[in-house]
Amino acid sequence: MKEQKGIWLKYGFYVAGLCCLAVFILVRFQKIPEAVIVDGIEDHGELYHMSYIDLFGEKIEDKRHYRKRMYDPNRDINKAEILTFGDSFFEFPLEKPFSLRLEDTLNRKVYHANSYYIMEYLDTVNYTKDKPKVLILDVVERYFPYLFSTKHERFLDQNRVRRNDLYSKIFLEDAEKKYTAFLQKSIFSHYLYSRVNTIKFNTLGYLPSVIPKYNRDPLIVFHIESVNDEVTSVYYEWEDDEIEDMCDNILILKDRLKEKYNLELLLMPMPNPYTIYHNLIGDSRYNDLLPRLYKGLEKRGVWHIALMAPFLAADEMVYHRTDTHWNKKGQDIALKLVMKELASFDTRN
Amino acid sequence: MLFNSLEFLVFFPMVIALYFALPAKYRWFMLLLASYYFYMSWKVEYVVLIIISTAVDFFCGRKMAALPDKSARKKYLYLSLVSNLGLLFLFKYFNFFSRSASKIFDYLNQSFLHWNVLHDTYTLKLLLPVGISFYTFQTLSYTIDVYNGKTKAENHLGKFALFVSFFPQLVAGPIERSSHLLPQFHREFEFDYNRVKEGLLLMIWGFFKKLVIADRLAEYVNEVYNNVDQYQGFYNVVATYFFAFQIYCDFSGYSDIAIGCALIMGFSLMQNFRRPYFATNIREFWGRWHISLSTWFRDYLYIPLGGNRVVKWRWYYNLFITFVVSGLWHGADWTFIVWGVLHGGYLVLGYMTQGIRNRLSKLFRLNTQSGLGKLLDMLVTFHLVVFAWIFFRANGIRDSYALVRNTFSFDMADLNNLNLFRISSDWIISLLAILLLVIIDFITERSKIRHYLNALPRLMRWALVILTLLLIVFLGKFEEQDFLYFQF
Numbered sequence: 001m002k003e004q005k006g007i008w009l010k011y012g013f014y015v016a017g018l019c020c021l022a023v024f025i026l027v028r029f030q031k032i033p034e035a036v037i038v039d040g041i042e043d044h045g046e047l048y049h050m051s052y053i054d055l056f057g058e059k060i061e062d063k064r065h066y067r068k069r070m071y072d073p074n075r076d077i078n079k080a081e082i083l084t085f086g087d088s089f090f091e092f093p094l095e096k097p098f099s100l101r102l103e104d105t106l107n108r109k110v111y112h113a114n115s116y117y118i119m120e121y122l123d124t125v126n127y128t129k130d131k132p133k134v135l136i137l138d139v140v141e142r143y144f145p146y147l148f149s150t151k152h153e154r155f156l157d158q159n160r161v162r163r164n165d166l167y168s169k170i171f172l173e174d175a176e177k178k179y180t181a182f183l184q185k186s187i188f189s190h191y192l193y194s195r196v197n198t199i200k201f202n203t204l205g206y207l208p209s210v211i212p213k214y215n216r217d218p219l220i221v222f223h224i225e226s227v228n229d230e231v232t233s234v235y236y237e238w239e240d241d242e243i244e245d246m247c248d249n250i251l252i253l254k255d256r257l258k259e260k261y262n263l264e265l266l267l268m269p270m271p272n273p274y275t276i277y278h279n280l281i282g283d284s285r286y287n288d289l290l291p292r293l294y295k296g297l298e299k300r301g302v303w304h305i306a307l308m309a310p311f312l313a314a315d316e317m318v319y320h321r322t323d324t325h326w327n328k329k330g331q332d333i334a335l336k337l338v339m340k341e342l343a344s345f346d347t348r349n
Numbered sequence: 350m351l352f353n354s355l356e357f358l359v360f361f362p363m364v365i366a367l368y369f370a371l372p373a374k375y376r377w378f379m380l381l382l383a384s385y386y387f388y389m390s391w392k393v394e395y396v397v398l399i400i401i402s403t404a405v406d407f408f409c410g411r412k413m414a415a416l417p418d419k420s421a422r423k424k425y426l427y428l429s430l431v432s433n434l435g436l437l438f439l440f441k442y443f444n445f446f447s448r449s450a451s452k453i454f455d456y457l458n459q460s461f462l463h464w465n466v467l468h469d470t471y472t473l474k475l476l477l478p479v480g481i482s483f484y485t486f487q488t489l490s491y492t493i494d495v496y497n498g499k500t501k502a503e504n505h506l507g508k509f510a511l512f513v514s515f516f517p518q519l520v521a522g523p524i525e526r527s528s529h530l531l532p533q534f535h536r537e538f539e540f541d542y543n544r545v546k547e548g549l550l551l552m553i554w555g556f557f558k559k560l561v562i563a564d565r566l567a568e569y570v571n572e573v574y575n576n577v578d579q580y581q582g583f584y585n586v587v588a589t590y591f592f593a594f595q596i597y598c599d600f601s602g603y604s605d606i607a608i609g610c611a612l613i614m615g616f617s618l619m620q621n622f623r624r625p626y627f628a629t630n631i632r633e634f635w636g637r638w639h640i641s642l643s644t645w646f647r648d649y650l651y652i653p654l655g656g657n658r659v660v661k662w663r664w665y666y667n668l669f670i671t672f673v674v675s676g677l678w679h680g681a682d683w684t685f686i687v688w689g690v691l692h693g694g695y696l697v698l699g700y701m702t703q704g705i706r707n708r709l710s711k712l713f714r715l716n717t718q719s720g721l722g723k724l725l726d727m728l729v730t731f732h733l734v735v736f737a738w739i740f741f742r743a744n745g746i747r748d749s750y751a752l753v754r755n756t757f758s759f760d761m762a763d764l765n766n767l768n769l770f771r772i773s774s775d776w777i778i779s780l781l782a783i784l785l786l787v788i789i790d791f792i793t794e795r796s797k798i799r800h801y802l803n804a805l806p807r808l809m810r811w812a813l814v815i816l817t818l819l820l821i822v823f824l825g826k827f828e829e830q831d832f833l834y835f836q837f
Contacts, residue, residue: 006542017366179355
């Protein structure tokens with residue numbers, strides 16, 4: 001009897017071992033093969049992907065297909081009339097990219113690069129100084145200190161060159177992330193994973209630490225970076241000197257771009273969703289980073305777009321409720337303001 | 350690779366399946382590769398340190414075995430000691446001693462010397478290799494034992510390398526002795542249902558302790574201990590009690606998983622915890638807490654210093670110094686030294702006052718062997734240990750001082766403002782989990798829990814296992830918190 005019992009457990013280990021070997025190999029592909037990914041899983045906000053809780057699972061149409069056009073290898077930066085740089089707001093896959101909307105509305109060539117490191121990028125792609133052109137830089141509010149504060153500046157991971165040889169495949173650097181993605185998205189485990197998280201949320205109020213705050217009506221979820229104890233948070237108490245320092249560094253960037261490339265910097269500080277909607281969850285604390293930045297930029301004559309007031313005044317939500325990025329309405333407001341600024345630039349030049 | 354990671358969840362079944370599928374004579378090789386992979390998935394380069402330790406100690410062991418005269422073996426013992434402790438010093442203690450020396454120099458200079466000298470603190474930018482304190486101690490015990498003729502030198506380099514790097518206990522123990530573990534690598538283990546079952550159950554219990562209890566309590570503890578100026582009184586007291594259970598569940602949970610892992614493959618690792626908070630005095634506590642380390646220090650430091658077979662003051666000194674070194678082993682910071690000093694002090698004071706306490710007990714006709722007497726002893730011991738944990742957990746001496754000071758500034762207003770410990774599901778689960786742990790430890794203290802489980806109908810046993818798994822899935826914290834003992 002014991003022998004038989006032993007056999008099923010032993011074979012159980014063999015089967016488990018083989019399954020794990022399959023997973024071990026699968027996560028080492030650049031992208032986990034589509035055959036094992038749940039259909040339509042990408043059509044959700046990123047905050048759903050950080051929790052897999054049903055309440056946050058509203059569908060958002062995936063507009064990833066625009067990327068092909070945005071990153072068409074035939075695009076030439078030197079032929080573009082407008083350049084856009086920045087973070088994921090210009091990159092966001094669930095809306096038509098801002099650079100393409102700008103291009104289609106103005107009927108002028110727009111070149112986009114998903115990078116904060118403008119000078120290095122322009123050097124690398126051999127951008128040649130030409131007639132005055134506009135470079136629009138989007139920086140989300142919470143990353144200003146990382147980019148422009150002398151005290152807090154840090155090298156962002158995104159520019160690091162990653163190895164892609166057999167060695168790095170075996171000793172996968174971000175193995176845990178990839179296994180988690182597999183667990184969350186694969187047809188073998190997604191259903192169970194999202195069920196467990198939803199039950200935990202409904203019964204125990206469980207929330208993953210990356211989304212510590214949310215509001216049910218109207219539904220909106222917030223990311224931790226805006227509400228933690230770090231410098232990215234809306235609670236961080238900025239000294240006037242620190243704000244001045246950031247504005248000075250932005251001015252240096254503006255002057256360098258003008259001098260070296262004849263590029264006119266148009267800075268678009270992107271408010272955190274929490275900055276706009278913190279009142280919804282009864283939290284009145286806000287460190288006034290954006291208004292203070294606008295003031296500092298104004299003082300230094302740095303051309304910028306102040307989105308905070310129009311976003312606050314908007315009659316609809318300007319962010320996706322389950323994502324940290326803007327929705328079409330938010331883009332529309334920004335687009336309108338950018339167009340106005342570009343028109344004034346054209347008249348000036 | 351952490352035990353509580355998905356990476357391990359994928360790695361482990363692969364290793365077990367391969368282990369049982371391979372002919373017995375090739376298994377050591379597979380385990381060695383798996384162990385190196387396990388270590389290298391944390392930081393590839395640092396495997397070199399394990400290889401150096403392995404090579405040096407294998408060489409020293411072989412050389413010593415060939416020499417009949419103990420004095421002739423000495424140079425190889427020194428070579429092993431210098432290379433292992435040298436690596437440990439370089440990676441773990443150099444910066445600490447350099448900074449401390451610099452601070453002492455600054456103090457002396459400002460107070461007495463008044464030299465007009467500028468100096469920089471020289472520090473190395475080295476990452477502390479995970480588990481270095483564990484594997485260097487394990488491999489050191491081998492060379493010391495070979496030197497003393499207590500164990501034979503290993504002839505098989507591969508199996509010796511496996512002894513140094515065996516993945517279940519590589520990064521956080523139990524610190525095994527060569528005489529116990531090495532011979533097991535020469536044996537062949539068949540698949541044994543009962544053994545495998547026992548190993549799996551132990552692993553499940555270890556995961557429960559780590560994920561459901563330790564990591565849940567960690568949230569409160571971290572909040573208070575990382576913001577010492579914001580909390581006082583009640584908060585500090587609760588956080589410190591919670592830390593006592595957090596560290597116990599964290600470390601004993603790790604040990605259970607390690608022992609369970611090894612047991613599935615047939616290897617028996619030494620017991621590392623025996624319900625430490627049931628100890629009735631500090632000496633007993635150290636016979637129940639991190640047993641593999643305390644016996645290591647007993648055998649390789651305390652006894653060579655003379656143990657208790659010396660004059661009284663020297664005995665106290667031996668005890669005290671052993672605990673100070675033990676504190677330093679846990680971390681390169683003054684807080685750990687204070688923690689060691691406290692435990693050494695408790696023990697020495699305990700022995701010094703033994704006579705007086707016995708006389709007082711007689712005078713007041715107190716029966717220390719009664720249930721109530723034992724309970725009182727247990728409570729006193731527990732609170733002494735808990736007090737010392739403050740220094741162990743605090744982020745530096747300044748913080749530990751603030752914590753102790755603020756803990757005793759108890760304010761009733763705290764109770765009206767319990768934002769952090771407000772009644773929530775997390776709070777209730779934490780308390781229930783601690784209660785469950787105490788009950789299970791209490792049962793185990795009286796008799797083996799396995800006897801209770803075996804007495805249950807099979808269906809009930811399965812139901813319990815499934816319930817524990819469900820509790821882990823639903824109540825566990827899966828946001829990958831490092832095991833506390835990884836930093837040592």
